[in-house]
Amino acid sequence: MIHKWVAEIKKNWGLEHFDLKNTWLKREASVIKTTEYILEMEWFPPGTEMEDDSNPPGTVYAEVNLTYGFLTTFIVVMGEDFRESPPFLTITGLDNVVSWIELNTGLKYDIDFRLQRKDKDGVCKEYFFSSIMNGRKVSPGGYIEVKVNEQGCIMFYSLSGFFHGLYPEIEISIEMPFHDLDKFKERQVILFGMPEEDGYQLLYGVDEAFIDAVSESLVLYWNKEDSPKEICISDTIVGTVWEQFYESQKISEEEMSLNIPHSDCLPISKDEKYEFVKVISNYLRVHRPNESGEWQIENIERQNGLLHADAVPINYVDRILDKFKFLYDANERVLLHVLDKRKMLSKMNEIPVFDVKVTKEEALELFEKDLFFEPYYLYDFEKKVLIPTQRIDCHEFVNAVTGEKVRE
DSSP, X not given: OHHHHHHHHHHHTTOTTSEEEEEEEEEEEOTTSXXXXXXXXXXXXXXXXXXXXXXXXXXXEEEEETTTTEEEEEEEGGGOOOOSSOOOOSOOSHXXXXXXXXXXXXXXXXXXXXXXXEEEETTEEEEEEEEEETTEEEESOEEEEEEEOTTSOEEEEEEEEOOGGGOTTOEEOOOOOOOOHHHHHHHHEEEEEEEETTEEEEEEEEOOEETTOOOOEEEEOOOTTSOOOOOOBOOSOHHHHHHHHHHHTEEOHHHHHTTOOOGGGSOOOHHHHHHHHHHHHHHHHHHSTTOTTSEEEEEEEEETTEEXXXXXXXXXXXXXXXXXXXEEETTTTEEEEEEEHHHHHTTOSSOOOOOOOSOHHHHHHHTGGGOXXXXXXXXXXXXXXXXXXXXXXXXXXXXXTTOOEEEO
């Protein structure tokens, strides 16, 4: 299979005279947490070698998803094209680019993907597409980017994220009615701060959310009289950990045949979650001893082999100046990194004074007619199905001091 792909890319992309210098296989977690195997290739122009630990000008990088059998990336690095007879589109317009995508992916325009925007980058036209399904957007999303030069040569191509047409086995659940729409709208109206040169502008806005997929949160309580346990924060550089993890996902063909799941695809066990929450609670008990019951944990997930979580104030106004991000190594049971928003902002000369004069109810009334619900398909990571739903959004904000409406 690997030899087939190497030969196909060499022939179809005008690389007959190039040298295939580097190839490697890697195990990767998709955006829907499935394990996929990727073949990466670096092609050098004939007669060239590495220069000061850098690839030579004109290097071509290609990436293939071996699990599902399609090209995901093709890049003529830095736009220096030394191919003798590269393939090209006769016309560089949208229709030809769409036809090329359909031919190379099997996806269909206006069924699986649609144009998001187009742009100009020097001598190249850029086209950006996003995934759809039955006319709805999809979450997590899928994206295609194509960059074509004046001669019609594709200089950059990338397919990433989720496209249902590439995962035909995923079921679609029945759309359920939602009854408490008014209560949901009221809950999603929040007060937040928009940074400005002389401080913050206080605005009411709508916190985007799917109507039947409220994220799990956990409120933290502690007794400030209790003695906190010793907090162990590793002195290991996070970037080094990530680099080591990335290298560990480079595998052999034999390892690929074993179908070992990518660690990011493994569910977070009850024990892992319990230990992580306990560490976060202990940390806050030390650094915010008088704020028991004022913090909640959100977005616990596994990325690059580590557990990530946010700890945020329950009061949305407090989030303007305060928030924590935690990175935790569940195997070593040690904190790797804590990002403290308040500490980051402590260098500000003046902390803004919040003078809210508009109530939440008044703000909701002001942009009630600007609220809208956009149809979506939302992937359920536990049930592994797509759920038809809607997401609340609004392009208007309300100034919490003046009551003036502000356009996004």
